[in-house]
Amino acid sequence: MNIIKILENNSQNKKSNKTFIFYNNKKYSFKTIFNLIKNTCNLFYKLNLKQNDRITLFLENSVEFVILYFASMRYGLVVNPSPVYLSRKDVINNLNQIKPKYIFCSNNFNFLKKNRLYKNKAYVIKDENNFLNEINKLKKEKKIKKFNYENIAVLYYSSGSTGKSKLIKMSHRAIYNSQKMQQSSTLKKSGNNHLCILPLAHTSSLRSTLKFCAFNQRTVFLYKNFWTIKSSILDIIDKHKISFVQTVPSILSMLSSIYSQNLEIHNKIKTLKFVATGSSYLSKDVADKFMNTFNVPIINIYGLSETCALTMTKYEDKEFILNSVGNILPGIKYKLTNNNKNCKIGEAGELSVKTPSIFSGYYGKNSKNVKKNNYFKTGDIFTKDDKGFLYYIERKKNIIIKSGINISAKEIDDIVLNSKLVKDTFTTSMKDIFHGEVPITYIVPKKKYKLNILENYCRKNLGDFKVPSFFKVLKKIPRSPTGKIQFSLLEK
Numbered sequence: 001m002n003i004i005k006i007l008e009n010n011s012q013n014k015k016s017n018k019t020f021i022f023y024n025n026k027k028y029s030f031k032t033i034f035n036l037i038k039n040t041c042n043l044f045y046k047l048n049l050k051q052n053d054r055i056t057l058f059l060e061n062s063v064e065f066v067i068l069y070f071a072s073m074r075y076g077l078v079v080n081p082s083p084v085y086l087s088r089k090d091v092i093n094n095l096n097q098i099k100p101k102y103i104f105c106s107n108n109f110n111f112l113k114k115n116r117l118y119k120n121k122a123y124v125i126k127d128e129n130n131f132l133n134e135i136n137k138l139k140k141e142k143k144i145k146k147f148n149y150e151n152i153a154v155l156y157y158s159s160g161s162t163g164k165s166k167l168i169k170m171s172h173r174a175i176y177n178s179q180k181m182q183q184s185s186t187l188k189k190s191g192n193n194h195l196c197i198l199p200l201a202h203t204s205s206l207r208s209t210l211k212f213c214a215f216n217q218r219t220v221f222l223y224k225n226f227w228t229i230k231s232s233i234l235d236i237i238d239k240h241k242i243s244f245v246q247t248v249p250s251i252l253s254m255l256s257s258i259y260s261q262n263l264e265i266h267n268k269i270k271t272l273k274f275v276a277t278g279s280s281y282l283s284k285d286v287a288d289k290f291m292n293t294f295n296v297p298i299i300n301i302y303g304l305s306e307t308c309a310l311t312m313t314k315y316e317d318k319e320f321i322l323n324s325v326g327n328i329l330p331g332i333k334y335k336l337t338n339n340n341k342n343c344k345i346g347e348a349g350e351l352s353v354k355t356p357s358i359f360s361g362y363y364g365k366n367s368k369n370v371k372k373n374n375y376f377k378t379g380d381i382f383t384k385d386d387k388g389f390l391y392y393i394e395r396k397k398n399i400i401i402k403s404g405i406n407i408s409a410k411e412i413d414d415i416v417l418n419s420k421l422v423k424d425t426f427t428t429s430m431k432d433i434f435h436g437e438v439p440i441t442y443i444v445p446k447k448k449y450k451l452n453i454l455e456n457y458c459r460k461n462l463g464d465f466k467v468p469s470f471f472k473v474l475k476k477i478p479r480s481p482t483g484k485i486q487f488s489l490l491e492k
Contacts, residue, residue, distance in 0.1 A: 001176060002073070002149055002172045002173070002175070002176045003073070003172075003175055003176050003179060003211060003214060003215060004070060004073050004074045006176075006179075006214065006215050007030070007033075007034060007037075007070060007214045007215075008034060010030045010034075010214070010217045011030045011031045011033070011034035011035075012031075013217075015030070015217055016029065016030050016031040017029045017030075017031060018030055018217060018219070019219045020032075020033050020213065020214070020217075020219060020220065021033060021063055021066055021219075021220050021222055022219060022220065022221045022222065022240070023062065023063045023128075023222040023223075024062075024063070024128060026063075028063060030217065033066065033067065033070075036067045036071075036132065036135060036136075037067055037070050037071045037074055038071075038074075038141050039135040039136060039138050039139060039141075040067050040068060040071035040135050041071050041074055041075045041141065041142070041144060042135070042138035042139070042140065042141060042142055043071075043134070043135050043138055044071065044072075044075050044077065045142045046138065047102060047123070049075070049077060049101055049102060051075065051076035051077065051145060051147055051151075052076065052077070052078060052147075052151065052152075053077050053078065053100075053101040053102075054077070054078045054079075054080060054098055054099065054100045054101055054155065055068075055072055055077055055078070055079055055080065055100050055101060055102045055103070055104060056079075056080040056082050056094075056095065056098060056100040056102075056103045056104070056105075057069065057079065057080065057081045057082060057104050057105075057201070058082050058084055058091070058103065058104070058105035058106065058108075058109045059084065059104065059105065059106055059125070059201075060084050060106060060199075060224045060225070061196060061199065061200050061222050061223060061224050061225065062128060062222070062224070063128060063132075063222070064104075064125055064128060064131050064132075065081075065200050066200070066210065066220075066222070067135075068104055069081065069200070069206075069210075070214070072153075073153050073154075073172065073175075074144065075144060076144065076145070076147040076151065078152050078153065078154070078155055079153070079154055079155070080098055080100065080154070080155040080156075080157075080167070081154070081156070081200065081201040081206070082094060082157065082201055083157070083199060083201045083202070083405075084106070084108065084109075084199070084201070085463065085465050086463060087460075087461070087462065087463030088111065089460075089461060089463075090463060091109070091112075092115070094157065095112075095117075095118060096117075097167065097363075097364070098155065098167060098363070100121065101121065102121050102122075102123055103118060103121050103122045103123065104123045104125060105122060105123070105124055105125065106124070106125055107124060107125075107126060109122070109124070110122075110124055112124075147172075149171065149172040149173040149176070150171050150172070150173055150360075151171060151172060152169045152170065152171055152360060153170060153171060153172045153175055154169075154170045154175065155167045155168065155169060155170075155363055156168040156170060156203055156305045158304075158305045158306070158406065166362050166363075167362060167363035167364065168305050168306055168359050168362060168363070169359055169360040169361050169362065169363050170359050170360065171360050173356075174308070174356070174357045174358060174359065174360070175211070175357075177308075177331075177355075177356035177357045178207060178211075178308035178309065178357035179207070179211055179212065179215045181308075181309070181329050181330060181331050181332070181355075181356070181357060182207075182208075182212060182215075182309065182329075183216075184329075184330050185309075185312050185329060186274075186299050186312055186313070186314050187208065187212060187244075187276070187299075187312075188216075189273065190212075190218075190243060190244035190273060190274070190276075191218075191243025191244055191271070191273050192218050192219055192243060193218070193219050193221060193240055193241055193242050193243050193244070193271075194209050194212075194213055194218055194219065194220050194221065194242070194243070194244045194245070194246070195221045195223070195236065195237065195240075195242045195244070195245045196209045196210065196220050196221065196222045196223065196246070197223055197225060197226040197229065197233075197245065197246075197247065197251070198225075198226070198246055198247065198248065198404070199225065202279070202404070202405075203303075203305045203308070204246060204248075204278050204279050204301070204303075204404070205246055207308060207309065208246045208276060208278075208301065208309070209246045221236070221240050221242060223236075226247075226251055226254075230254065230255075230258065231258070233255070234259065234262070234264075234265065234268040234269060235268065237268060237269050237271070237272055238267075238268040238269070238271075241271040242271060242272060243271055243272060243273045244272070244273060244274065244275070244276070245272070245275045245276070246275075246276050246277075246278075247275055247276065247277050248277055248278070248279045248403060248404030248436070249277055249282045249283065249286050249404075249436045250402075250403040250404065250432075250434050250435045250436045251403075252275070252277060252282075252286055252287070252290045252298070253286045253289070253290070253433055253434055253436075254434055255290065255293075255294070256286075256289040256290045256293045256294075257433075257434075259293060259294075260289075260293050265293070265294060266294075266295060269294060269296060272294075272296050273297075274296060274297040274298065274299055275290075275296060275297075275298055275299075276298070276299045276300075276301055277298055277299075277300055277301070278300065278301035278302060278303065278309075278404075279401065279404030279405075282298070282300050283431075283436075286433075286436075298313075299312060299313050299314065299326075300312070300313045300324070300325050300326060301313075301325075301326075302325035302326070302390070302392070304378055305359070306358070306359040306376060307353055307355055307357060307358055307359070307376060307378070308355070308357035309329060309357075310328060310329060310332060310334075310351075310353055310355065310378075311325045311326045311327060311328055311329060311390055312325075312326045312327070312329060313325065313326035313327075314326065324389045324390060324391050325382075325390050325391070325392055326389065326390065327388050327389060327390070328353075328388070328390070331355070331356055332353055332354065332355040332356075333353065333354040333355075333375075334351060334352065334353045334354070335351075335352050335375070336348075336349035336350065336351055336352075336382055336383075336384060337349045337350055337352060338350070343383075343384075345384065345385060345386050346383055346384075346385070347383060348381050348382070348383050348393050349381065349382070349383075350377055350378065350379065350380065350381055350382075351377075351378045351380050351381075351382050351390070352375040352376060352377045352378065353375065353376055353378065354374050354375050354376070355376075358376055380392065380393075381393040400427075400428070400429040400437050400438070400439050401429075401436060401437050402432075402435045402436065402437055402438055402439070402465070403434075403435045403436065404436070405465070407439060407465075407466050409426075409427040409428060409429075409439065410427075411462070411466070412427040412439055412441060412458070412462065412466060412468060413425050413426065413427050413441075415457070415458055415461045415462055416441060416443065416454070416458065418461070419453075419454055419457045419458075420446070421445060421446055421448065421449045421450070421453065421454050421457070422443045422444060422445050422446060422449065422454070423444045423445070423446055424443070424444040424476075424477050425441060425442065425443045425444070425477070426441070426442045426477050427439050427440070427441045427442070427468065428440060428442075430469075430470070432469070438468075438469035438470075439466070439467075439468040439469060440468060440469060440470045440471075440472065441468040441470070441471050441472070442471075442472050442474050442477055443471055443472070443473060443474070444473075444474055444475065444476060444477060445473055451471060454471065455467065455471075
């Protein structure tokens with residue numbers, strides 16, 4: 001069994017005409033979506049794509065993304081959903097890493113048509129109607145060969161501590177297992193109408209919204225992103241009777257600030273059962289402010305791209321909801337260790353997990369040492385209480401999570417040093433009310449240093465999203481004799 005078989009069954013049962021995707025004021029039933037998926041498989045055949053070939057999606061949230069994503073899994077391709085906010089340099093670097101057979105992209109990535117390596121591989125989707133008309137011409141279905149569910153279905157990007165994105169290999173079986181484990185979670189109580197405002201290229205949105213709704217025959221109200229609807233989100237929730245929203249702490253904070261004085265809030269969100277958040281740390285201040293403003297419960301989800309969801313709070317557990325990531329999900333084994341010794345209650349240690357939804361390794365890398373005795377080290381430090389609730393402490397890796405998106409501190413440092421404007425540099429995170437965390441970069445400048453030149457250089461080579469929010473000039477970056485940063489001597 002895999003998730004495509006579940007989706008196929010849902011397209012043929014008595015609820016097959018139920019709306020699966022609402023997008024751009026149009027309704028697409030489970031039956032319609034699956035027929036479009038089958039037609040897209042014919043497009044793959046026409047493009048001479050073969051099973052296990054790799055394709056990359058550079059698409060915003062759209063019905064085209066949904067169709068291409070599921071069609072690739074049905075056909076037996078390896079699909080790589082890629083964020084659309086990347087700089088041109090990052091786009092090319094990532095493509096050079098994955099070497100896809102085909103790239104399906106929006107007009108925003110039309111520059112790939114001019115690239116020597118990818119001009120014949122870029123399938124540019126001008127608009128929704130253009131794409132749907134194209135695939136609807138291909139109705140005679142080609143027979144699809146069976147494939148092993150241990151085969152890789154998806155390649156996710158993850159920011160690593162080395163500064164280079166790693167490609168995470170996820171099998172058909174692991175994807176199915178991750179959805180099956182959620183069947184006993186709080187998400188089962190999330191109601192019928194799910195609002196999707198996070199990028200589908202991110203694992204949290206794909207798993208907790210799109211795939212969850214495909215698995216459980218619920219409706220996804222799909223929008224390009226939060227920013228396009230932030231001023232009308234209450235009206236959308238009210239109009240479509242939204243019951244669930246997957247989000248991140250920075251959006252919770254933003255919503256609280258926007259609507260704190262709105263007296264009509266509770267009438268407009270009366271169908272909202274709860275919101276889920278994950279991808280970055282949920283502070284008590286942000287949670288308090290949101291729940292005081294909206295009176296809507298929050299469930300906190302913790303997981304990694306490599307593992308899928310690992311923990312989840314229950315909104316009934318109100319005394320724990322603000323500072324715990326909840327209990328380990330059923331079917332997952334875990335341990336907290338410090339110096340290879342199991343931790344006692346209240347003692348901090350690194351979380352290692354053994355789960356049926358574990359990834360298959362990193363693409364192009366030797367992954368033999370990634371899992372020890374089938375346990376995967378998360379790189380995150382937790383404590384636990386006597387009821388099994390886990391409490392997040394810190395990360396071992398220097399990764400900044402801005403609005404739920406991982407940014408490598410080392411990548412920023414490498415670019416800053418390459419500018420030739422500084423002698424030494426160090427990047428870390430600082431708290432931010434809107435984004436959760438933002439990069440702050442400490443620099444020891446050279447004589448020719450000018451801040452605007454450095455900022456422009458970073459913007460060109462990192463993209464706007466990764467540019468440090470603050471640069472702080474120091475005479476010397478405090479380091480220990482072994483070269484480690486002395487954080488107590490850094491002023492934020």
